[in-house]
Amino acid sequence: MGEYSGRVRAEIENDNRTRKFIYVTFAVITLFAVLLFRGFAAVMVVLGLGPVLVLIGIIEIYCRIQNRRRLRAAEDADADLDKLRPNNSTEAVIRKLRRRVQQTESAGEPFLAADLQLAIKTLERLDHEATSSGRPPRAALAPEPIPPA
16 A cells, blocks of 8 residues: 555545444434424425435535545555655665776775775665564665774
């Protein structure tokens, strides 16, 4: 379940519960009026119930259409958000750093290559800790700063 669609589903469920409560309240008031006023209330309920039921039907149809639109928009927002989030970004950063290590070693800079190796080990450790603790891996991890020697 996505971030936005989960919220929208919860809101829709809450709205549905509220509407059903209103409908039940209306039915109880109507039943009470029929029992209290008997014949006159029965005639008024029969005459007034038709338009009210039509109005309830229209409200339900409108709400369902709007809920479907809201849910579709939330799912689209979740899909767009997923596109923006890189998948396995720590792995991508580690691969880039390994390529940089090879480049720096071939360029004859062993100290820079050692610093990059340290950054790779730090990223791997943080990624391993995140996955073993049940948390999702971070989207973009910055390497820990290396203190001066």
